[in-house]
Amino acid sequence: QVYLMESGGGSVQAGESLRLTCEATDYTEIYCMAWFRQAPGKEREGVASMSARQGITHYAASVKGRFTISRDNAKRQSYLLLNHTQPDDTAMYYCAADRRYAGFCSGTFDNFPDFGQGTQVTVSS
Numbered sequence: 583q584v585y586l587m588e589s590g591g592g593s594v595q596a597g598e599s600l601r602l603t604c605e606a607t608d609y610t611e612i613y614c615m616a617w618f619r620q621a622p623g624k625e626r627e628g629v630a631s632m633s634a635r636q637g638i639t640h641y642a643a644s645v646k647g648r649f650t651i652s653r654d655n656a657k658r659q660s661y662l663l664l665n666h667t668q669p670d671d672t673a674m675y676y677c678a679a680d681r682r683y684a685g686f687c688s689g690t691f692d693n694f695p696d697f698g699q700g701t702q703v704t705v706s707s
Contacts, residue, residue: 584608584696586677591701594667602662602701604677610634614680614687615653615660616694619673619703626676628691630662640689644670667705674700 590602616631630651631640639651653660678694
């Protein structure tokens with residue numbers, strides 16, 4: 583099991599940017615890395631994922647074109663850049679990892695086994 587720790591959350595005005603960081607306790611070359619979020623009263627949803635070596639990305643429709651996922655395997659970190667933020671982006675954001683496919687991502691956000699504790703993002707209008 584890999585342990586994940588998120589940082590970088592905070593409060594911003596709509597339209598501003600924020601960068602989240604996820605640090606992992608294991609070598610990330612064997613993990614698909616992803617970000618999820620959960621807004622109050624809603625289910626947790628996948629936001630973005632990125633494969634380990636090929637850098638293949640997958641985004642939820644609600645954030646495509648605004649958010650960017652990236653990673654640095656040497657630092658065991660992944661990142662989520664939130665641009666053009668909207669009040670609907672307000673949520674707890676979670677880092678996630680999945681090693682079932684040896685660093686590849688399935689293209690879905692189903693059944694990720696490992697999550698961090700989350701970092702809060704609040705966007706005000």
